[in-house]
Amino acid sequence: MTELVVDRLSFARGGRGVLEGISFAIRGGEMVALLGPNGTGKTTLLRLVLRLLQPVSGRVLLDGRSISGMTRRALATHLAYVPQGHGVVFPYRVRDVVALGRLAGGTMLAPVVPAADREAAEQALARLAVGHLADRSYAALSGGERQAVLIARALVQGARLLVLDEPETGLDYGQQQRLSDLLRRLAAEGYGILATTHDPLRAARIFGRAILMREGRIVADGPAGDILSARAIADLYGLKAVSAGPA
Amino acid sequence: MNVWRERALWGVALGGLLVLVVVSLGLGRYRVPQGELMTVLLGRDGAMPETRRTLLHSILFATRLPRVAGAVVVGAALSVSGAGFQAVFRNPLVSPGLLGVLAGAGFGAALGIVGGASPMGMHLLSFAGGAVAVAAAVGVARLFDAASMLMLVFGGLVSTALFTALLSLLKYVADPDKQLPDIVFWLLGSLTQATEADVVVMAVPVAIGVVGLTLCGRMLDALAMGDDEARTLGVPVGVLRYGVIAVATVLSAVTVSVAGMIGWIGLIVPHVARLLAGPCNARVLPLSACIGGIFLLVCDDLARCVSVEEIPIGLIADLLGVGVFLCVLRLIRRGWVE
Numbered sequence: 001m002t003e004l005v006v007d008r009l010s011f012a013r014g015g016r017g018v019l020e021g022i023s024f025a026i027r028g029g030e031m032v033a034l035l036g037p038n039g040t041g042k043t044t045l046l047r048l049v050l051r052l053l054q055p056v057s058g059r060v061l062l063d064g065r066s067i068s069g070m071t072r073r074a075l076a077t078h079l080a081y082v083p084q085g086h087g088v089v090f091p092y093r094v095r096d097v098v099a100l101g102r103l104a105g106g107t108m109l110a111p112v113v114p115a116a117d118r119e120a121a122e123q124a125l126a127r128l129a130v131g132h133l134a135d136r137s138y139a140a141l142s143g144g145e146r147q148a149v150l151i152a153r154a155l156v157q158g159a160r161l162l163v164l165d166e167p168e169t170g171l172d173y174g175q176q177q178r179l180s181d182l183l184r185r186l187a188a189e190g191y192g193i194l195a196t197t198h199d200p201l202r203a204a205r206i207f208g209r210a211i212l213m214r215e216g217r218i219v220a221d222g223p224a225g226d227i228l229s230a231r232a233i234a235d236l237y238g239l240k241a242v243s244a245g246p247a
Numbered sequence: 248m249n250v251w252r253e254r255a256l257w258g259v260a261l262g263g264l265l266v267l268v269v270v271s272l273g274l275g276r277y278r279v280p281q282g283e284l285m286t287v288l289l290g291r292d293g294a295m296p297e298t299r300r301t302l303l304h305s306i307l308f309a310t311r312l313p314r315v316a317g318a319v320v321v322g323a324a325l326s327v328s329g330a331g332f333q334a335v336f337r338n339p340l341v342s343p344g345l346l347g348v349l350a351g352a353g354f355g356a357a358l359g360i361v362g363g364a365s366p367m368g369m370h371l372l373s374f375a376g377g378a379v380a381v382a383a384a385v386g387v388a389r390l391f392d393a394a395s396m397l398m399l400v401f402g403g404l405v406s407t408a409l410f411t412a413l414l415s416l417l418k419y420v421a422d423p424d425k426q427l428p429d430i431v432f433w434l435l436g437s438l439t440q441a442t443e444a445d446v447v448v449m450a451v452p453v454a455i456g457v458v459g460l461t462l463c464g465r466m467l468d469a470l471a472m473g474d475d476e477a478r479t480l481g482v483p484v485g486v487l488r489y490g491v492i493a494v495a496t497v498l499s500a501v502t503v504s505v506a507g508m509i510g511w512i513g514l515i516v517p518h519v520a521r522l523l524a525g526p527c528n529a530r531v532l533p534l535s536a537c538i539g540g541i542f543l544l545v546c547d548d549l550a551r552c553v554s555v556e557e558i559p560i561g562l563i564a565d566l567l568g569v570g571v572f573l574c575v576l577r578l579i580r581r582g583w584v585e
Contacts, residue, residue, distance in 0.1 A: 052475050076481035088471055089337050090526035100469045104481030109462040111529050157480070 002028050002063055002078060002160040002192060009048055009058035011041070018044050019216045022058070026194055028160055031187045033203035033224060034196045036213035037237055042196045045213070046163055049194070050081050062161075076104035080154035082164040085146025091137040094130075094149050095121050101156030117156075124152040128182060144175025151182065162186070164195035168202070180206045200236070204228040212236050253530070256523055260537040264319070267541055271315045271548050272307050279303060309443075317441035317449070318547040318560070319540035321506045322516075324453040324498040326539025329513025330520065330532050331460050331495035334467040335488050336396055342514035343499040346399070346492065347406030349510070351380020352503035354410045357417045357430045370448060370504040377500030380406045381492065436507035436561020438547055445505045452501055456494045457536045463487060464529025471526075509561045511568035512539055519571075522578055542571075 004026045011019040019041045026032050034042050047053045049060055051067050060067045062078050070078075080101070088097075098121035099113050106117055125131045130148045133141065138149060147167055154162050167183075168176045184206065187193055197203050203210055203224055210224035214236060220227045234240065273284045286292050287303050295303075328343040336345070343349060355376020359369040387402030388395070421427045460467075466487050469477040474484050502509065520534040546563040 047475075050475075050479050052478060071481075072478060072483060073481035076479060079479070081476065081479035083473070083476055086473065089339060090471055090521065092468065092471065092526050096468065096525075096527055097472070100465065100472070100480055103465060103469055108466055108482070110465055111461050111533075113465065113527075113529075 003061075004049070004079070004161050004192060004194070005061040005064075006045075006049065007059050007061060009045070009060065010056045011044055011048060011053065012056050013044075017216060019048070019055075022216075022218055024211055024218065024221055026161065026192045028190045028192045029187055030209060031183060031193045031207045032195070033207035033210045034194065034213065035198075035200055035203060035210055035228075035236065040213045041216045042213055043165060046081075046165055046194070046196060050079065050163060051075060073104045073108075077158050079161050079163060080157040080159035082147070082150045082154050082162055082167060084166055084169050085141075085143045085150060087139055091139050093134070094125070094136050094138050094141070095134040097138045097149055098124055098153045098156055101153040101158075105158050120156050121152070124155045125149075127155065128152050142175070143170040144172070144178060147171065147175075147179055148182065151186075155186075160190065161192040161194070164193065166196050166198065168197065168199065176202070200228050200233045253524070256534070260534060260541070264537055264541050264544075267544050268315055268319065271318075271544055272311050274548050274552055275306075275311060276551075277306055279306065313443045313446050314438050314441050314547065315544065316446045317438045317505060318544045320446060320449050320453050321438070321502045321509065322512060322539035322541070322543025322546075323457065323536035324449065324502045324539075325509060325513040326516035326520075326535040326542075327453075327457050327460060327532055328495040328498040330517035330528070330535040331467075331491045331498075332513070333517055334528050334531075335470060335491045335495075336400070337471055337473075339518065340514070342510070343495060344407065344510065344513070346384040346403035346496070347380035347410055348377040348496045348499045349503060349508055350407045350410035350414065351383075352377035352500040353434060353508050354380075354414045354417065356433065356504060356507070357414055357421075360429050360433065361417055361421050361426050366442070366445070370445075370501070373504030374497070374500045376410070377496055377503065380410050381496045383409065385489075385492075432559070433507045434561075435559035436509040436564065437550075437557075437559050438506050439557060441505055449501045449505055452497055456498045457533060460491060460494055461529055461532045463491065464527065464532055467491070467528040468526075507559075507561055509543070509564050511565050511572075512542060515568050515572050516542060519575060522575065542567075 006022055006024050009019060009022040010017065022045060034045065036042055044053065048055050067075055095118065096113065099117045102117040102120055107114060122131065122134060125134055128148050128151060130145065130152065133145055133149065138146065141149065151162070167179055171179060183193055207224045209222065210228055211218055212220040212227065212232065219236070220232065269284070269288065273279045273281060283303060284307070286295065287307055292300050325343060332341045332343055332345055333339055352373045353376070355372040355374070356369055358376070359372040364372055384399065384402035384406040387405050388398040391398045418427060418430055421430055466482045469480045469482045470484065470487065477484050499513070516539045517531060517535045520531045520538055524530040524534050543564060546567055547560050549567070550558045550560045550563045
């Protein structure tokens with residue numbers, strides 16, 4: 001089972017410390033929410049985990065191997081990134097977007113999309129119950145549909161650890177519910193999930209574990225239902241009180 | 248796009264190009280009847296009188312074929328270059344001139360005219376000018392933030408301004424009776440001087456470039472999603488971006504050394520290709536080559552045939568390009584996500 005270990009990771013930008021001594025581990029089947037106020041370094045931490053930034057010190061290990069020694073392609077087959085559902089300039093079809101997930105594990109230099117890649121894309125879309133979107137333009141999809149498509153691409157990548165950046169941003173209540181169900185299903189299948197979120201109440205309900213960050217440090221790490229108390233949330237976000245506790 | 252539609256599209260594009268090449272060989276001041284043209288092209292001219300056969304071979308193969316082939320290769324090179332630049336910059340408004348390659352190559356060739364360089368010297372100076380201009384653009388970007396595409400575009404603006412100014416300086420110091428008209432006429436774009444050797448010199452890098460960029464098509468599709476996303480999909484973004492810029496620069500620069508400055512086409516043709524084949528670069532790049540070849544060959548036919556005096560092809564390409572662009576703008580806009 002894939003294991004991600006973040007070991008005493010520190011990062012600075014322009015001489016100013018952004019992250020300081022971050023350590024945690026995630027195993028397959030775990031759903032981990034990363035919470036904290038804006039500017040606390042959550043996205044920076046995700047970018048370090050994905051090797052999009054280089055740490056000042058510390059390391060990230062995948063199954064005991066440092067990611068700094070891995071090729072981009074090898075890393076991509078272990079660790080998949082699901083960004084916020086964004087737009088693209090050119091109107092790619094959904095099946096083409098999803099098939100890109102096979103680049104790392106398949107052929108990078110190809111004049112056409114290999115049949116195996118097309119098939120894998122269709123299977124992933126069907127698995128997430130969004131097969132009907134295959135021929136739609138990705139740009140024309142709603143936020144929730146885009147998230148599902150990007151998750152399908154992550155599955156096609158073959159990675160067992162998914163890193164999601166605020167996946168519920170811009171989604172309505174129904175879309176958020178469907179996304180939560182999907183992530184829980186994937187976790188039950190053994191996928192490790194690390195996601196940043198701005199909704200502690202939702203995180204307490206959906207995620208098994210939460211990591212709370214403030215000013216570039218981890219201030220709490222444990223079962224989401226336990227550590228996301230009204231008091232902890234108020235402290236984390238500098239509030240006097242939280243009106244409704246976790247369900 | 249389903250398989251049959253794709254096959255039909257390629258059949259029409261390649262068939263259209265082939266038919267146009269044959270028709271173009273028959274066009275010109277000396278009209279070659281279609282019957283005789285086909286007889287010669289199919290090698291069934293053994294029964295033809297020797298003098299007639301020699302004349303037709305001279306006109307068709309020594310004079311017109313290099314020019315027709317030159318138009319196809321230049322059109323293909325500029326279109327693929329434009330498609331490559333649009334893909335790496337994720338911007339439908341980008342053209343091959345963005346990083347200063349056309350201005351630099353233009354300056355290099357004008358330097359060759361002023362310095363009395365040989366045809367090969369013109370090729371080299373033009374190519375060197377284009378390469379130096381792009382290197383200057385990249386250098387300016389690296390001074391600030393090499394990873395920023397905005398800085399790269401800014402570097403391109405600086406480089407274009409610099410080489411345009413240097414070109415103006417050359418025009419200012421050039422001999423006004425001989426060199427200046429040569430520079431001006433050459434800058435308008437023309438294939439009148441294209442020789443067999445020129446076409447071969449151009450065709451080899453263009454063929455390699457088109458195949459190479461087409462093979463990178465899927466990685467360029469990943470790049471369209473954003474640099475970070477492409478990296479997490481396993482794409483070596485830096486190598487890909489600068490590799491494509493280098494190839495697209497070579498493609499543009501070699502056309503300038505043979506045909507002068509022909510703009511527009513590198514901006515428009517990739518849009519038409521995208522409209523017909525969808526946005527995937529593995530289809531857009533080779534289809535751009537085909538459509539670009541057709542477009543410039545039509546321009547060259549018009550340049551040769553609409554008046555007694557030949558009109559510069561760059562001028563025709565610009566005028567026709569504006570018309571085509573306006574006609575298909577409504578359809579093309581469907582391909583952009585605003």
